[in-house]
Amino acid sequence: MTPVTVFAGRKVALFGLGGSGLATARALKAGGADVAAWDDSQGSRDKAAAEGIAVVDLNAADWSGFAAFVLSPGVPLTHPEPHWTVGKAKAAGVAIIGDVELFFRERAKIAPGSPVVCITGTNGKSTTTALIAHVLGQAGRDVQMGGNIGTAVLALEPPAANRIHVIECSSYQIDLAPTLEPTVGIQMNLTPDHLDRHGSLENYAAIKERLVAAAEIAVVGVDDEASKQMARRRAAGGRPLVKISGEQPLDEGVFAGVTANQGRLDTRIVEVKDGRPRVVANLAGIGSLRGSHNAQNAAAAFAACSALGLSAEEIAAGFKTYPGLAHRMEELGRIGRVVFINDSKATNADSTEKALTSFHDIFWILGGKAKEGGIESLRRYFPNIARAYLIGAASDLFAATFDDDGRVAYERSVTLDKAVADATRDALARPGEGEIAVLLSPACASFDQFPNFEVRGDAFRKLVAALPGFVPFAAKG
Template sequence: MITSPAWKGRKYAVLGLARSGRATVVALLAAGAQVTAWDEKSEARAPFEGRCDLRDPLEIDLTGFDGVVVSPGVPLNTHPIKPHADKYGVPVIGDIELFAQARGDLPPHKVVGITGTNGKSTTTALVHHILKEAGVPTTMGGNIGLPILEQEPLPEGGVYVLELSSFQIDLTFSLDCDVAVLLNVTPDHLDRYDGNFDAYAASKSRLFAMQTRGHNSIARFTDARSLGQFAEGSIASILEDVLANRGIAPSEQANWPSLQGPHNLENAAAAIEACDILGLSTEQIREALRTFPGLPHRMERVGERAGVLYVNDSKATNTAAAAPALAAFDKIHWIVGGRAKEPGLGECEPHMDRVTAAYTIGEAGDAFAEALAPHCAVSRCGTLEKAVELASQVARSGETVLLSPACASFDQFRDFEERGDRFRTLVRALADTGGMP
């Protein structure tokens, strides 16, 4: 695990004992900190009985505490923990801030931080893959993989690749990334920012503001111009210029099977620039782009039956995230719906010429059916099971059945992973399913 001697003897409260919370408590205790921990679920508290003070931070005097560590899932704009901690002058932080504090005691290393509304996970995994294929010690964490404090420190020369949500950045104050990447900013999670898009965008751009002179930042020109929160003396790269500057032609994307679609060309450009800054050669990068396996639930090709391709893009929980998948395929049988984050088709509308038929599911199914009716044939299926069954009967060889819901999953599933896993299971259960070519 990652710890810091700086935590020894200090007092922390940890609210929430899911994965990152558990790892945080273990790391703080190992470093000799005094820890008060709490979770509403008794089973989450059970492993720490006798190991730390189990009390709700909301119900205690926080005088003398050095920090309250909360999960990124805690909404700071509405949860009472923030005003309660403020009353005692105690900062509310996350595990990424603790990692930032621990960096001085780790072997010499670099950190790549990646944020953006869409594409974070793919780009983080891609940077990690390129580094790993080049023989660079690396790990990834943050909003992907294992909690960062649970991981073993990298040897000298290692690179930590962190996917960072705006919620994690809100809880971080001293993470000075050697390379910071902002992929894009489009409206999402605005409930956490009281409907204020500018506040959401400012949260994302704080990743740049925390950098020190001489470190590198990567962003699209339009975002860089509008956000304007780059640290003084940082070295900026414009995402749109990367491929031309690095000698990789856009046509080479045809050789990257898990990176199809215009959005993945942009994700790849960000990864190419980050790895070039870290000293990798163009040939090392080019080969790793070819071998990148992709991520589950992100334009994941899960099977082929009778010439019909089935693609799991369950991670697309808003229209901006679903639009790239629509742009990546032709003759699409689109499974769409769930708990909507926004009205209408949004950024998906320009790609309706690629949709042959749509199959709506979930709470937003009827609303999507009405919006889609002028563009294509629509079947109101209600459930994912019915949608897959009907689409498999209608789709013909050369066409694609695409689960890209453009909605959250919480109306019918625990999370987008469960939704994608269910889709994968349904596809594999289809009669005469064949393997991918």
């Protein structure tokens, strides 16, 4: 835990007692603050009270006595309309902040200048966060990883000169962190997302840009126009900038280059300094970093770890042992030449696109509760599909897309267990040589058949593990 001492002896209001909110309340209390916490859920209030956290009805409280108001990132600050507590805080002139802001205020007090890497972007930020933390840890550094990924930031060990914090930041968290000033700030990419919470793409982009604008060293992806503009503004200010790309060569920065090597494609990470390129890592054979999206993630990780003093050799060695994240292009194992991929986190077409570009002979399990647009945007990748297996509520919609296109054979498996059996049967019977994939990448929310994507992915993992002849990758070698 990082006790928050910057509000010691003062009253702080807090709304939202989920995972990060409860961790924040604990950290404030441990630091000597007088916390008044509230949540709409009686269960959450009871859990906080059982830990000795003061539960106070903020609707009836005197807000004039609060030194700050800590809002959980999942609660609307501005759109579609501000939460009622936001109005109370503004009327009383109380600063509205979040847990990441508390972390940076505490850092400024107890360990100013301690190394912190913050990662944001629409896609890839979790993998990049985990990859950076893994590489640093493998190189022997004291690393704490959290934020929007897994552990709440204030549940991590406190900032220290010899400790590196690697923090994934959502747009919600950035919006509540006015003094966010990381050592290395990373902006991966930007596509329309969370517009219901930010009002417009322009507002969403402006919030993301705050992270790199305030960083000592900015690492910015230039594979989309909005992020490219961020890089241009950063460069115009004359402050340290490293451009990254997973798709194109750069005249300066870090990019992924794809070359043919004895019938396979090798992805090399290339660093260009003072106009001089050098290959610093090769991702060939690293299943957890397969695909162009992971090439950009690796480029960002290289730039960040290099900025923190790691050698190219240390970073490349860390890449080779990176295990990947659960449910995100997670390579489970194989039966012969058939590899099984758990990409349950792909809850929309944009996410599934990354998986469909990573393989060329795919037995694709998809479906669930469809998002707007369905899988229409994925038509260009249909030649990579050997056969598709439809599950859940989206089956009729996706079948209509396949019928209209005419290039993808499919069957209605209905349930995940039947889909795994059907896809495995067909994949094992596929003639030829070379790797083929049974891929769960649903392009859908899970809520018609599963409570969340994690449960869906865990179910897929168990079904695959029970297949005759299955060898998990953890058992290899």
